[in-house]
Amino acid sequence: xxxxxxxxxxxxxxxxxxxxxxxxxxxxxxxxxxxxxxxxxxxxxxxxxxxxxxxxxxxxxxxxxxxxxxxxxxxxxxxxxxxxxxxxxxxxxxxxxxxxxxxxxxxxxxxxxxxxxxxxxxxxxxxxxxxxxxxxxxxxxxxxxxxxxxxxxxxxxxxxxxxxxxxxxxxxxxxxxxxxxxxxxxxxxxxxxxxxxxxxxxxxxxxxxxxxxxxxxxxxxxxxxxxxxxxxxxxxxxxxxxxxxxxxxxxxxxxxxxxxxxxxxxxxxxxxxxxxxxxxxx
Amino acid sequence: xxxxxxxxxxxxxxxxxxxxxxxxxxxxxxxxxxxxxxxxxxxxxxxxxxxxxxxxxxxxxxxxxxxxxxxxxxxxxxxxxxxxxxxxxxxxxxxxxxxxxxxxxxxxxxxxxxxxxxxxxxxxxxxxxxxxxxxxxxxxxxxxxxxxxxxxxxxxxxxxxxxxxxxxxxxxxxxxxxxxxxxxxxxxxxxxxxxxxxxxxxxxxxxxxxxxxxxxxxxxxxxxxxxxxxxxxxxxxxxxxxxxxxxxxxxxxxxxxxx
Numbered sequence: 233x234x235x236x237x238x239x240x241x242x243x244x245x246x247x248x249x250x251x252x253x254x255x256x257x258x259x260x261x262x263x264x265x266x267x268x269x270x271x272x273x274x275x276x277x278x279x280x281x282x283x284x285x286x287x288x289x290x291x292x293x294x295x296x297x298x299x300x301x302x303x304x305x306x307x308x309x310x311x312x313x314x315x316x317x318x319x320x321x322x323x324x325x326x327x328x329x330x331x332x333x334x335x336x337x338x339x340x341x342x343x344x345x346x347x348x349x350x351x352x353x354x355x356x357x358x359x360x361x362x363x364x365x366x367x368x369x370x371x372x373x374x375x376x377x378x379x380x381x382x383x384x385x386x387x388x389x390x391x392x393x394x395x396x397x398x399x400x401x402x403x404x405x406x407x408x409x410x411x412x413x414x415x416x417x418x419x420x421x422x423x424x425x426x427x428x429x430x431x432x433x434x435x436x437x438x439x440x441x442x443x444x445x446x447x448x449x450x451x452x453x454x455x456x457x458x459x460x461x462x463x464x465x466x467x468x469x470x471x472x473x474x475x476x477x478x479x480x481x482x483x484x485x486x487x488x489x490x491x492x493x494x495x496x497x498x499x500x501x502x503x504x505x506x507x508x509x510x511x512x513x514x
Numbered sequence: 515x516x517x518x519x520x521x522x523x524x525x526x527x528x529x530x531x532x533x534x535x536x537x538x539x540x541x542x543x544x545x546x547x548x549x550x551x552x553x554x555x556x557x558x559x560x561x562x563x564x565x566x567x568x569x570x571x572x573x574x575x576x577x578x579x580x581x582x583x584x585x586x587x588x589x590x591x592x593x594x595x596x597x598x599x600x601x602x603x604x605x606x607x608x609x610x611x612x613x614x615x616x617x618x619x620x621x622x623x624x625x626x627x628x629x630x631x632x633x634x635x636x637x638x639x640x641x642x643x644x645x646x647x648x649x650x651x652x653x654x655x656x657x658x659x660x661x662x663x664x665x666x667x668x669x670x671x672x673x674x675x676x677x678x679x680x681x682x683x684x685x686x687x688x689x690x691x692x693x694x695x696x697x698x699x700x701x702x703x704x705x706x707x708x709x710x711x712x713x714x715x716x717x718x719x720x721x722x723x724x725x726x727x728x729x730x731x732x733x734x735x736x737x738x739x740x741x742x743x744x745x746x747x748x749x750x751x752x753x754x755x756x757x758x759x760x761x762x763x764x765x766x767x768x769x770x771x772x773x
Contacts, residue, residue: 351611353643353749371631378645383613385638385645387744402747484647487662489613492752 287414288448291375294485295454295477296365311361311458311475312430317466324435324465327425331433338433347427351490354382355403355427356420357442357458361475367485375409375416380485388418395421401438403427418444429460429470437464445474452479554674555708558635561745562714562737563625571621571718571735572690577726584695584725587685591693598693607687611642611750615663615687616680617702617718619644621735627745635669635676642750648678655681661698663687678704689720697724705734712739 299308320328332338332345348354354362359379367378373391378384388407399406399422409418420442429436443459454477460470564571580588592603608614614622619639627638633651638644648667659666659682669678680702689696703719714737720730 350752352751352753369629369631369636371629376629376636383645385643403749404747487664489663491612492610493612 288451289411289414289416290370291368291416291446291448291454292370294365294367294480294483296480296483297363298476298478299363308475309361309363309431311456311472312357312434312460312470313472314430314432314434316470316472317434318468318470319466320435321463321465321467323437324462327435327437327465328433331428331435333428333431333433336432346431348382348490351492352426353384353403353490354379355384355423355436356386356405356407356444357429357436357460358427358431359384360444360456360458361430364488365480365483365485375418378485380488383487383489390416395419401425405440405442414447416446418442418446420444429462435462435465436460437462439464447474449476453477454479555711556671556674556676557630558628558676558706558708558714559630561625561627561740561743563740563743564621564623565736565738567623569621569623569691571716571732572617572694572720572730573732574690574692574694576730576732577694578728578730579726580695581723581725581727583697584722587695587697587725588693591688591695593688593691593693596692606691606693608642608750611752612686613644613663614642615644615683616646616665616667617689617704617720618687618691620704620716620718621690624748625740625743625745638745640745640748643748650676655679661685665700665702674707676706678702678706680704695725697722699724707734709736713737714739 297308297311330345332340332343334344334346334349359381360366362379362381364379364381366380369376369378370390373389375388375390377386377388379386384404386404386407388409390409392410393408395408396406401422401424403424403426405420406422407418407420409416411417421440423436423438423440423442425435425437427436428434440460440462443461445455445457445459447455449455455474456477457474458472460466460472462470590605592598592600592605594604594606594609619626619641622639622641624639624641626640627636629636629638630650633649635648635650637646637648644664646664646667648669650669652670653668655668656666661682661684663684663686665680665683667678667680669676671677681700683696683698683700683702685695685697687696688694700720700722703721705717705719707715709715715734716737717734718732720726720732722730
């Protein structure tokens with residue numbers, strides 16, 4: 233067995249050698265590269281926006297989420313913040329109770345059923361919340377997003393088209409965006425109900441209308457607010473506080489696929505013997 | 515064909531039937547004549563659909579002799595399609611939803627989209643929702659990259675041909691649907707030419723001395739611009755592939771080679 237090292241924020245054990253090739257384990261594994269990447273910049277504070285200067289309408293670049301409370305090495309995953317979650321509907325409660333997350337206070341080792349453990353693709357909003365970088369590319373009429381975790385890409389149509397009336401449900405949904413002043417507002421519908429909204433088992437139904445609000449506060453700082461309107465799962469709209477992301481000009485999105493065989497191996501060799509880790513932000 | 519919206523994998527079988535439907539109203543379409551080279555476009559952006567649905571962008575008839583390593587790999591592979599298919603014994607990596615990657619993604623009978631921005635080209639493959647970057651900013655290929663499914667790609671214009679070089683691939687996917695192997699020594703070359711507004715030509719050249727005794731040079735394959743198309747969501751979902759395999763593929767037996 234290779235060297236094991238205690239992870240300072242989760243208390244879990246991780247096999248460092250496996251990280252490069254073993255995919256998945258979104259929450260747990262994903263936190264580690266983040267912690268390393270941030271360690272050289274412990275006290276960075278976002279610059280304040282010059283009131284006179286207009287905010288940029290170009291969101292292109294590789295963006296990495298700020299840690300919780302700007303504490304280095306402590307990843308947040310609170311762009312979808314469970315502390316602000318509205319009450320669940322009966323349908324939502326049934327789904328929530330059936331979800332056995334890998335992390336958080338409800339984690340039970342050995343019975344986890346996160347969809348990503350079967351390598352189902354992560355989709356919004358969870359994809360936006362993971363402590364891994366994403367890249368945005370703007371071209372006329374369209375914004376492309378590339379997520380390192382799972383090698384997922386999505387299109388946000390920005391050519392003025394409306395949302396489709398009755399789209400077939402998909403993992404990523406159908407997204408359109410437009411500028412509202414200095415905020416790029418993305419609306420997405422047409423989701424399936426196979427994924428969770430977060431790493432803690434909060435459900436996503438096919439009635440979800442997701443809104444993402446992007447503002448580039450200054451050259452290096454992107455703010456993202458996630459608003460979930462899912463009347464099938466939640467009794468009110470779930471409004472999470474904005475989360476900040478830092479521009480990483482030298483970074484390239486690496487190849488990181490979910491490989492089922494490798495995840496099984498990791499699962500049996502590391503995760504189950506180690507037990508489940510607590511949620512990073514609780 | 516409602517299945518095809520969300521049931522993944524089974525590349526060859528399922529996707530050929532989709533393609534067949536899409537093509538039925540144009541059975542005798544011929545590529546238009548090549549225009550003078552100096553006027554060929556250097557913009558490859560658009561959604562492209564292969565003319566031929568026979569996955570012949572990599573032509574097994576032109577395959578050089580295998581090395582002993584290549585032969586061992588080839589013998590161990592049991593494809594879903596073709597003369598070596600054995601029902602119930604298939605071990606195509608795509609059956610575990612492993613990414614197909616290049617070059618195989620380039621020859622599947624499904625559309626891909628190309629987007630060009632300064633210094634960079636993106637390719638989006640409908641099958642399994644794959645994307646790749648081809649750096650076109652003059653950078654060299656990395657010296658000793660970690661092996662990945664997609665490798666590391668750099669491209670540049672040579673006259674009217676956009677030449678993409680890729681190295682740094684792992685040896686997990688096959689290069690085609692028939693079990694021909696790919697080693698980590700693969701140096702893949704793709705040559706793209708836009709013959710006219712609606713026609714893209716692509717040639718695949720594989721130099722993989724660990725698997726093949728000579729470079730494997732394929733004939734150019736043509737693609738048609740499909741201006742109204744959007745790349746749909748088509749993920750490989752392992753559970754669904756298992757269900758599909760049990761419910762449809764295995765009872766039906768193995769499909770014949772599309773050739």
